[in-house]
Amino acid sequence: MAASADNYYDALIVGGGQAGIPLAYTLAAEGWSVALAEREQLGGSCVNFGCTPTKAAIASAKVAHTARRAGEFGVRVSGVSVDFAAVIERAAGISATSREGLESGFAGADNPRLLRGHARFTGKTDDGFTLDVGGTSVEARQVVIDTGSRTNVPPVEGLGEVEYLTAESWLSRTELPERLVILGGGYIGLEMAQFYRRMGSEVTVVIGSGDRVLAREDDEVSEAMRAILEDEGVGFLGGSRAERVERSGGELAVTLGDGREVRGTDLFVATGRSPNTDELGLEKIGLEAGKGGYIPVDERLRTEVEGVWAAGDVRGGPMFTHTAYDDFRVLASAMTSDGSHTTDRVVPYAVYTDPELGRAGMTEREAREAGREVEVLRFEMKNDGKSFEIGETKGFIKVIADARTEEILGCAVLASEGAELVHIYIDLMNAGAPTSVLRDAVHIHPTRAEAIQSAVS
Numbered sequence: 001m002a003a004s005a006d007n008y009y010d011a012l013i014v015g016g017g018q019a020g021i022p023l024a025y026t027l028a029a030e031g032w033s034v035a036l037a038e039r040e041q042l043g044g045s046c047v048n049f050g051c052t053p054t055k056a057a058i059a060s061a062k063v064a065h066t067a068r069r070a071g072e073f074g075v076r077v078s079g080v081s082v083d084f085a086a087v088i089e090r091a092a093g094i095s096a097t098s099r100e101g102l103e104s105g106f107a108g109a110d111n112p113r114l115l116r117g118h119a120r121f122t123g124k125t126d127d128g129f130t131l132d133v134g135g136t137s138v139e140a141r142q143v144v145i146d147t148g149s150r151t152n153v154p155p156v157e158g159l160g161e162v163e164y165l166t167a168e169s170w171l172s173r174t175e176l177p178e179r180l181v182i183l184g185g186g187y188i189g190l191e192m193a194q195f196y197r198r199m200g201s202e203v204t205v206v207i208g209s210g211d212r213v214l215a216r217e218d219d220e221v222s223e224a225m226r227a228i229l230e231d232e233g234v235g236f237l238g239g240s241r242a243e244r245v246e247r248s249g250g251e252l253a254v255t256l257g258d259g260r261e262v263r264g265t266d267l268f269v270a271t272g273r274s275p276n277t278d279e280l281g282l283e284k285i286g287l288e289a290g291k292g293g294y295i296p297v298d299e300r301l302r303t304e305v306e307g308v309w310a311a312g313d314v315r316g317g318p319m320f321t322h323t324a325y326d327d328f329r330v331l332a333s334a335m336t337s338d339g340s341h342t343t344d345r346v347v348p349y350a351v352y353t354d355p356e357l358g359r360a361g362m363t364e365r366e367a368r369e370a371g372r373e374v375e376v377l378r379f380e381m382k383n384d385g386k387s388f389e390i391g392e393t394k395g396f397i398k399v400i401a402d403a404r405t406e407e408i409l410g411c412a413v414l415a416s417e418g419a420e421l422v423h424i425y426i427d428l429m430n431a432g433a434p435t436s437v438l439r440d441a442v443h444i445h446p447t448r449a450e451a452i453q454s455a456v457s
């Protein structure tokens, strides 16, 4: 494919996120003329306010926590205190370094070319699409939508009149909230609850209509996670959504649907994410977003309009960096090769609390609902030698296996470094291997990988 005249491209990628950037380079290397439109910062949610800075901040929280526990290890550390502004500065710095790496890749490059500005469709041509990118008209034969998501602001009365933190804004708050109320008991709510608590804030999480944090997980996982955070002093209110917020004096009062009230100095809204598909001019090309604004795609990430593809958070389904990155591989395969790489995949994920929850596949509830005959295997981390020796005994491992074939259907590793350890199961799942492969293997002693083996032995 030949490079074309100015403002005409073989492919325009809308959004410089986790799928868009690698795809731009891959298509360009295949000889396509490629442009990537980005309205804010390269790297999207993950690099600029999501995975990268949250995990950097969580690392600071772990250091503070470990320093406070030093006495348990016979080490004297006196007067542990947190310089919150420095913690934020470190996290923001790590985020900036990652972003600058992406920026330098595009600097001065002609293919792929970086176009700055909001992109929206303006129409369809005989062999492609026209778009406006920050006031400039652009034409492309194929378009990939990778525009990510934003905080879903719930219909809570008074929310528009008060200041609140979100996933997008937390990095600009350099003063430690004294008493923080978090709306949402999902990934963001829990990770941030433990972070702020370890920094020194008083924290209350309003879970929402249900009573369980991480509502998709099995009851025992949700309950253990809540108990671990309660142990560190995080408060929870479940069973009712927040319905009204008011500021009076220096305080915020959050009223729940059942009349209960929780007060704090600050509010963090973490009630889910909405796809950035409402300002794309999809109607100009006859593409209709589905429920919740997500763009319906097939297993090769084709939308209903030929020549338009969607990747990452906007395509519905799992909203993670690693799934967005795998979407890039699906698209590269579909757009330039035989299309054999599809979204039929084992999807793992982790919640970066301490201990971490590493997860893959079905929960026990999902496996039973799917009619599978299951064997449930469980191992307590307190019974693992290495975990005992290093003082990281919280949590457990749960494996759901097919009772007949021993194939691993799902697993939950709620343990220190659980996000790393779970990969042993993930690789077996991808290989379609039975638990006997792990049972008969020799694992090094003492390691926590022994616990992964003990769970299935």
Ligand SMILES: Cc1cc2nc3c(=O)[nH]c(=O)nc-3n(C[C@H](O)[C@H](O)[C@H](O)COP(=O)(O)OP(=O)(O)OC[C@H]3O[C@@H](n4cnc5c(N)ncnc54)[C@H](O)[C@@H]3O)c2cc1C
Pocket (backbone or CB within 6 Å): 014, 015, 016, 017, 018, 019, 020, 037, 038, 039, 040, 041, 042, 043, 044, 045, 046, 047, 049, 050, 051, 052, 054, 117, 118, 119, 120, 146, 147, 148, 149, 167, 188, 276, 279, 280, 311, 312, 313, 314, 319, 320, 321, 322, 323, 324, 352
């Ligand atoms: C606080 C937080 C923590 C997270 N932690 C993790 C984690 O630990 N692990 C994990 O796997 N996932 C995590 N995620 C999720 C992960 O960040 C997202 O799933 C991932 O970034 C999605 O990638 P994407 O390519 O779909 O979109 P994004 O990376 O968000 O990229 C979309 C880009 O499109 C741009 N854009 C939008 N509309 C337009 C337009 N019209 N024109 C031009 N540009 C546009 C945006 O500015 C943005 O740069 C976290 C998310 C949050 C919010």
Ligand SMILES: NC(=O)c1ccc[n+]([C@@H]2O[C@H](COP(=O)([O-])OP(=O)(O)OC[C@H]3O[C@@H](n4cnc5c(N)ncnc54)[C@H](O)[C@@H]3O)[C@@H](O)[C@H]2O)c1
Pocket (backbone or CB within 6 Å): 154, 155, 156, 183, 184, 185, 186, 187, 188, 189, 191, 206, 207, 208, 209, 210, 214, 215, 240, 241, 242, 243, 270, 271, 272, 273, 318, 319, 320, 349, 350, 351, 352
């Ligand atoms: N470690 C990770 O991989 C990671 C970390 C953070 C975010 N993410 C991604 O970001 C997405 C969004 O995370 P999230 O935590 O915002 O969403 P979530 O869907 O995980 O949780 C949303 C929570 O908000 C609650 N809620 C909804 N309305 C409410 C109201 N009015 N009052 C109180 N609570 C209310 C829900 O009951 C639920 O507990 C995740 O699905 C995930 O894909 C991933």
